[in-house]
Amino acid sequence: MTPPEPSTPSTPSAPTTPSETDAPDTIEVGLDGHADGWELVVGLEVHVELATATKLFCGCANEFGQExxxxxxxxxxxxxxxxxxxxELVVEYALRVGEAFHFDVPAQSxxxxxxxxxxxxxxxxxxxxYDEPICLGGHLDVDGVRITITRAHMEEDTGKTTHVGGGGRIHDADFSLVDYNRAGVPLLEIVSEPDIRSSEQAKAYASELRATLEAIGVSDVKMEEGSMRVDANVSVRRRGSDGFGTRTETKNVNSIRSLGRAIEYERARQIEVLEAGGRVVQETRHWNENDGQTHSMRxxxxxxxxxxxxxxxxxxxxxxxxxxAAVRAAMPELPAARRDRLVAAWAITERDAAALLGTPGLADYAEAAVSALEALEALEALAVDGARGGSPRDIVNWVNGEIAGHLNETGSSPAALSLAPAALAELVGLVAAGTISRNQAKDVLGEALADGRRPARIVTDRGLAQVSDESSLGSVIDGILAANADAVAEYRAGDDKARKKKRGFFMGEAMKALAGQGNPQVLNRLLDEKLEGNG
Amino acid sequence: MSSSDSDHDRDHDRDRDLTSRSAAGLAAAVRSGEVSAREVVDAHLARIEALDGSVHAFLHVTADGARARADALDAQRRSDGPESLPPLAGVPVAVKDVLCTRGVPTTCGSRILEGWLPPYDATVVARLEASGAIAVGKANMDEFAMGSSTENSAFGPTHNPWDLGRVPGGSSGGSAAAVAAGFAPLALGTDTGGSIRQPAALCGVVGVKPTYGRVSRYGVVAFASSLDQVGPFARTVEDAALLLEAVWGHDPADSTSIPTPCEPILPGLERGVAGLRVGVVRELTEVDGIQPEVSAALEQAVKLLEQAGATLDSVSVPSAIYGLPAYYLIAPAEASSNLARFDGIRYGLRVVPGEPGSANAAAMNGATRHAGFGAEVKRRIMLGTYALSAGYYDAYYGQAQRVRTLIIRDFDRAYEHFDVLLSPTTPTTAFPLGDKVDDPLAMYLSDVCTIPTNLAGAAAMSIPAGLDGSGLPIGVQVLAPGLGEAVMFRVARALELGFGFAARARPGGPA
Structure with a gap:
């Protein structure tokens, strides 16, 4: 409906490259279809909408989605x-960004x-x-590589144009409507040097940038809603060459994943143009998520x-x-430090920690759930026979597994989930206590995400609670063994293979009798005792 | 209204009396109950009705609003007593059409804003209302304040009340003429390069350009943001001070507004000039084409101040002569950007070219600006766009800003030795309508003495200094350093006493 037009301006000091690389004499083509003789060069321009209550230059509310x-x-x-x-708050946010990315903040901008x-x-x-921005010369370390950030500057956002009729594009529309709610919303434009050499690195940079901006609380960083917009300046050059190729600027990239795809597409396109003896045109291009291509915007x-x-x-x-000084003193923990802390405190992998930090709000969600779990266990520890054993790692497994999957599918955000962090902790507690199995927990989670009921309530509603009580399970097993004396005899006489088979049979009968709600661990132990013990 | 001729004559005399009085006098009369605010307003509206057909000081007369406001003040006096009245209660004032007035047409003398009703009041308009002053209409002006004769108004020129065949000066020509003609004792104008002082000189009234940042620009439709300043017109120095004190002071809505408190003017107005050091600016006195009578009036001013006990000397401000060229780069550059918003999309004129449905935004934009802007505005937009263009910026805009820095430095040096400076306001008295319309450079030169003050961000005012041989008013200019309004007004008051100029124009013969 609303194709972005060239209304979001690009910086004047974008990494620019005057000379075009000469077409090579020979071409080496790799297995992926990309010429090995080429090197990718990427610089990213990121526009971040600052999450202030009011706009940059007036008292109007800075809100998304109003009439x-x-x-x-x-x-x-x-x-x-x-x-x-x-x-003034915009200046404070810019100073936070200055601190987070090690910028020089001149005496005046x-x-x-x-x-x-x-x-x-x-x-x-x-x-x-323009020539005196608030932040100059910062950097961000991504997987051990330092990406230089040229500058960050404050600016106002534009309104939004909607083209109505025809194909919804500006050229064939019947008329256009303009909404000025976004006009004057504070933006920070953060411009990197062309230091990035792969689409993976570009994604990692954008992801770390996003996590950092989220951590310092200056933006919602929602790429889908446009509160973080990443434009990619892409060029290619022959490996070993010092100069830069002609770059294009790709806009309308609405996710980290799309960023990688758009860069890969642009790289392949430019190489193809150059190898055919053509020239790359310096232009703004529009990423189309549906056809997976970039298109010339003008x-x-x-x-x-x-x-x-x-x-x-x-x-x-x-x-x-x-x-x-006040901004410096109030700087929160940055993503790199947070990853280190979580790895150490929760005994999770670097990869798990990175995944938590890679989705806005996910690490906060996990930390809230772990806190809730700890509170829950502290309570249960007071009760006699209180079941213990849920760990932060269990929380992280759910968060990075089922919950991340759900967010991907629905496009929702952790804060908007109908499953509160405390409810996830409850679910982990139910599994740890043996009330439900992990497989049952998956179903419970699915329902909780769908309708917001608490896991304990779902377990009750569906009668899912496992029977773990030893005396009831024992009497069920006694009954089965008594009714199947032949099988018991065969078990005792049989070899390992036969015993295993019979054991499976007894287990199946027990579960049938318990409508599938017997605690498998307890059943197994009792079976062992009764089959071996009173021989 | 009157039942007999003698009643009519009495009313007529009464009106003439009221429209001759000062703002201070009218405010006192309203407070004492000698006259009602309604009577004061009616008298001025009657004079506008009778004479503005030949002067054309107003683009829009707000008769109904003014009467309603006057009635409300009269009611307040009756219910809450005279002490409850604000200082300028019942005093009519003309408001330059560049100032936004809620729900009242604000055109800036341009077709492109015809029909636009601002949804808000300029800060000065709100403060005016709070002071009890009553706006009687929106005063004519050169389009977007670009001009020195009011002939660039899209709605026809204003005529000088002293000689209807001559210009009143500009760009605030309507405001100056309204005060000179007795349509209102006070008016607000704006001064970007002399647009208050030059018409004040040509119309024989007092006109003040305060220090940049002293009066809020919020709601002033911008011409050149770094130079624009709102200021008062009046027939007396005291009245000018009254109006300035009513509207000045810090405004958080204008980031360039000066936060420091204002040193009051009125308490020291009569302190005289004994011991003050006054410098006569050589570069602004020896300008080409200066009318001998203007030079003579300045000589007279020097003598008057010496007699009053001031020390007079000549002083050089070398860079002042570069003020005009620097101004004609900086002001158009800022204007080219400020006037970009008039594009036919959100308000004002919209011209859609070609077949219905065939136009795009850019074509509509171009057609609207082509039809909506006058020649001088277009000339300055082009000049400014060029001055800011890549490759020319340093040579033009950058160089002009360096000149500006020099002018500030030279004035600072002069003020190390002098309390105030003196110069003619404008090289000549009012020129005939049409005289300079086809010669923009000649027109620009009428601001040669006033422009340096705008570039320096300082204060200056024009005081009537008698009439030339044709009976046309001459102005002298008192210049002061930034925030030097109080001392500037003291000198102006001394000159007012010395010159004894209290004449008021009689547009269209004895009226």
């Missing part, structure tokens, strides 16, 4: 005479006007930062001259030493 043109005022509508006033006409931009200029590349100049309606931003 069109309800969160607007003279300032964010760019009405004649209206003036911007900087939201300056807003600038980026001038171009577009209907969803109320003033027909975007208030952004028939011919327009040379934009944004005529930047310092925004005369705002004064330079000069964070005080006190403000900087």
């Amino acid at each position: 069109p043109n309800t969160n607007v005022c003279p300032v964010c509508l760019g009405l004649p005479g209206a003036l911007p006033v900087l939201n 300056v807003f600038a006007r980026k001038n171009y006409f577009y209907p969803d931009m109320p003033k027909n200029f975007q208030t952004s930062q 028939s011919k590349e327009e040379a934009y001259d944004y005529r930047y100049f310092p925004e005369p309606d705002l004064v330079p931003v000069a964070p005080t030493p006190e403000m900087r």
Whole structure:
């Protein structure tokens, strides 16, 4: 419905590469169809919507999904005479980002006007930062490789255009509607150097960036909703070459996975163009999730001259030493430290920890569930015969397994799950106590995710609770053994193979008698005792 | 209304009396109960009705709103007593059409904003209302404040009340003419390069450009954001101070607003100038084409101040002569960006070219701006767009900003030795309508003495300094450092006393 138009501006200082690599004389083609003689070069421009209560320059609510043109005022509508006033919280968030990515934050930064006409931009200029951004020269370490981050700057978002009629694209629409609710929402644009050499690395960088932004609480980082938008500057060059190839900028990438796919597609496309003796055109391209391709967004590349100049309606931003110190003192744990802590505290693998941090909100969910589990066990420890044994690892297994799968399928977020973290802890407790088996727990989880009932309630409703009581199980087994004296005799006389078979038979009969709710561990033990013991 | 001719004459005399009085006098009369606010407003509305057909100071007269407001103030006086009235209760004021007024047309003298009703009041408009002053209408102006004669208004020029064949100056020509013609004792204008002081000089009234940041720009439709400043017009220095004090002060809605408290003007207004050091700016006095009578008036001002005990000397502000070219890069550059929002999409004029359904946003945009903007606005948008273009930025906009820095430095040096500076306001008195319409550079030169103050972000005001041989008003300019309004007004008051200029224009003959 709403194809992104070139309204989200790209930075002026995007990694740019003037010279085009000459076509090679010989081509080596790998098994995957990619020419081995080529090296991929990627830089990422990430726009993050900051999760402030109000917009960048006015008091309008910064909310997603409201009725069109309800969160607007003279300032964010760019009405004649209206003036911007900087939201201090945005500066604080930018300082947090400065800390998290080891940026240099100069004594002052300056807003600038980026001038171009577009209907969803109320003033027909975007208030952004240009040659004096708030953050300069940071980095992010990804799997042992340091990716340099050129800059991060504050800017306002644009409105949103919807093209109605025809194919829903701008060219054949009957008319267009503009919603200015998003206009003036604070953005931070974070621009990396072209340091990335593979799509996997690009995904890891974007993922770590997202986890870090989430950890410092500056954004929802929802790629699907557009609160984090990743544009990929992709070029290829011959291996061993120092220069850069001509780059393209791919927009509309709505997930980390799509980022990898889009980069791979662009790499293959550019290599194909170059190997056919063509030239890569510097242009903006649009990733289409459905056909898995990038498409040129403009028939011919327009040379934009944004005529930047310092925004005369705002004064330079000069964070005080006190403000900087307060931000530094309040910095939360960053993902790398959190992964280390969880690995150590929960005895989980690096891979498990990385998976938790790879989905926004998932690690928080797991930590809440582990806390709930600990509280539960503390309570049960007070009770006589309180069953113990649920571990953080059990929680993580559920979270990274069934729950992550559910989130993938439904596109939901951990915070929105109808299964609260405490309910997951309850489920783990039920398994640990032997009340239900792990297989039963999967069904219970499925139902809990579907309708929000507590696991204990589902177990009761469905009569799932295992019979673990030794005297009842013992009398069931006694009855079966008595009714099948021949089989008992055969068992005792038989070889290992025969014994195993008979044992399976007794177990099956017992489960049949218990309608499948006998605790298998207890049944096994009692069978052993009764078959071997009183021979 | 009147039942006999003598009653009519009495009413007429009464109206003439009320429309001749100062704002201070009217406020006192309303407070004392000598007249009602309604009577004051009616008298001014009657004069507008009778004479604005020939002056055209107003684009829109808010007669109903003004009467309702006056009635409300009169009711308040009756119910809560005279002490409850705000300081300017019942005083009519003309508001330049560049200031947003909620629900009242605000066109900036442009077709592109025809029919637009702002949903909000400019901060100064809100403060005006809080002061008890009553807006009687929106004053004519050069389109988007670009011009020095009000001939660039899309709705026809304003005529100088002293000689209807001549311009009132601009861009705030409607505001200046309204005060000179007795349509209101007070008016608000804006001054980006002289747009208050130059028309004040040409219309024989007091006009003040306060320090940049002293008066809120929130709700002032921007021409050049780093230069625009709102200020008062009045027939007396005291009235100008009253209006300035009613609207100035920090506004959190304007990030460039100065937070420090304002030093009040009125308490020191009569303190005189004894011991003050006054510098006459050589570069602004020896300008090309200066009218001899203007130079003579400045000489007279020097003598008056010396007689009043000030120390006079000549001073050089070398970079001031580069003010004009620097201004004509910086102001259009900012304007090219500020005026980009007038695109036909959200408000104002929309022109859809070609067959229905065939146009796209860019074509509509182009057609709207082509039809909606006048020639001077287009000229400045193009000039500014060029000055900001890649490859030209440093040579034009960048260089102009460096000149601006020099001007600030040179003024700072001058103020190490002087409390205030003195110069002509404008090189000539009012010129005939149509005289400079086809010669933009000649038009631009009428602001040569006023522009440096805007670039420096400082304060300056124009004071009537007598009439030339044709009976046209001459202005002298008092310049002060940033936040130097109080001392500037003291000097202006001394000049007012010295010149004894209290004449008021009689548009269309004796009225």
